[in-house]
Amino acid sequence: MTISMYQASVPAALQMLASLSAIIDKAVAHAAARKIEPAVLLNARLYPDMFPLVRQVQLTADHAKGMAARLAGIEVPKFPDTETSFDELKARLAKTTDFVKSVKPAQIDGSENREIIIPVPNQPLTFTGQSYLVNFALPNLHFHATAAYAILRHCGVEIGKRDYIGKLPS
Amino acid sequence: MTISMYQASVPAALQMLASLSAIIDKAVAHAAARKIEPAVLLNARLYPDMFPLVRQVQLTADHAKGMAARLAGIEVPKFPDTETSFDELKARLAKTTDFVKSVKPAQIDGSENREIIIPVPNQPLTFTGQSYLVNFALPNLHFHATAAYAILRHCGVEIGKRDYIGKLPS
Numbered sequence: 129m130t131i132s133m134y135q136a137s138v139p140a141a142l143q144m145l146a147s148l149s150a151i152i153d154k155a156v157a158h159a160a161a162r163k164i165e166p167a168v169l170l171n172a173r174l175y176p177d178m179f180p181l182v183r184q185v186q187l188t189a190d191h192a193k194g195m196a197a198r199l200a201g202i203e204v205p206k207f208p209d210t211e212t213s214f215d216e217l218k219a220r221l222a223k224t225t226d227f228v229k230s231v232k233p234a235q236i237d238g239s240e241n242r243e244i245i246i247p248v249p250n251q252p253l254t255f256t257g258q259s260y261l262v263n264f265a266l267p268n269l270h271f272h273a274t275a276a277y278a279i280l281r282h283c284g285v286e287i288g289k290r291d292y293i294g295k296l297p298s
Numbered sequence: 299m300t301i302s303m304y305q306a307s308v309p310a311a312l313q314m315l316a317s318l319s320a321i322i323d324k325a326v327a328h329a330a331a332r333k334i335e336p337a338v339l340l341n342a343r344l345y346p347d348m349f350p351l352v353r354q355v356q357l358t359a360d361h362a363k364g365m366a367a368r369l370a371g372i373e374v375p376k377f378p379d380t381e382t383s384f385d386e387l388k389a390r391l392a393k394t395t396d397f398v399k400s401v402k403p404a405q406i407d408g409s410e411n412r413e414i415i416i417p418v419p420n421q422p423l424t425f426t427g428q429s430y431l432v433n434f435a436l437p438n439l440h441f442h443a444t445a446a447y448a449i450l451r452h453c454g455v456e457i458g459k460r461d462y463i464g465k466l467p468s
Contacts (some may be wrong), residue, residue, distance in 0.1 A: 130300035130301060130302050130303070130410070131302075131303060131306060131410050131431075131432075132300050132301075133300070133301060134434060135307050135428060135432065136301060136306050136431075140432050142435065143433055143437070144437075164400075164413065173450050174344070174448055174452040176453065178451055191339035204411070206442070239389065240301050252428050255466075258301050259309075259466070261301075262301075262306060262309050262310050263309060263313055263466055263467060264463065266310065266436060266440070267440060267462065268393070268437070268459075268463070270437060270440030270444060271444050271459060271462055271463075273445075274441050275444060278444070279343050279446060281348055282344040282345055282452070284345065289441060292437065292441055293433070293437055293438070293441075296423065296425075296429070296433055296434070297429050297433060
């Protein structure tokens with residue numbers, strides 16, 4: 129009559145990491161076809177004080193690994209934010225996917241009441257595992273993945289919501 | 299050791315409906331302060347063939363009510379897409395919130411294996427309740443909510459991710 133914390137979290141993270149990687153493939157092809165410098169897309173943003181594409185992809189990956197690690201009660205791996213190419217961003221997504229897959233159901237299941245503290249300056253956020261998942265981790269994951277999508281869409285890359293949803297479980 | 303389908307779905311929908319309503323308040327204030335015609339923001343989009351703000355808000359509401367109704371196995375209420383003002387969009391979000399709140403845990407709980415069919419032209423999508431929730435309903439909800447946010451951000455409305463996440467459960 130319920131779903132496990134693993135089922136409610138990891139499949140969503142893996143879906144977004146895979147979708148974003150495939151969307152990057154379309155951005156690379158678009159840039160090549162139009163002779164656009166990849167750096168132009170990587171540094172594109174929707175407003176001057178908003179994060180550019182490269183950071184939105186890094187943050188999507190960070191929220192994916194943060195969600196899996198925090199629910200499992202293990203240390204969040206640190207990946208340096210050094211990517212300057214689409215290949216490097218794809219490698220970041222692949223490395224994140226490997227980490228998320230390495231976290232097993234037995235580590236995450238039962239975390240619905242685990243206390244999870246997010247270190248925000250001045251006022252750390254304290255959640256139960258369940259509220260962290262539903263009200264913070266998943267919204268953040270999708271927020272940054274959609275921001276990455278929206279930047280590329282705004283730059284004319286031919287992507288649609290099907291690319292965002294990606295491959296559905298058969 | 300698990301969470302209920304209700305806990306994994308309805309709080310996320312109510313969070314986004316409330317956030318989007320508060321974001322619209324900021325858009326209204328921004329338009330008034332800058333003497334921008336509200337219709338300019340309502341019809342703003344990130345690319346010529348992408349949906350404008352008004353449609354992104356309608357779609358966020360539609361995915362919120364669709365998720366609650368489909369998981370509960372009840373008919374999805376139809377709301378006509380007739381909004382042409384921010385007040386009307388806020389009323390749409392409020393009406394949707396009322397509907398989502400009217401769906402009770404007992405109706406949604408136990409829906410993880412319920413067959414859910416989404417009528418897509420040519421090839422309907424068939425899900426279990428669990429996969430529908432994790433891989434389709436929540437991603438769609440956040441996709442359109444973030445698209446609405448991104449359009450307003452691109453138009454210079456002073457909003458940040460805190461507005462998107464909104465009020466966290468205390």
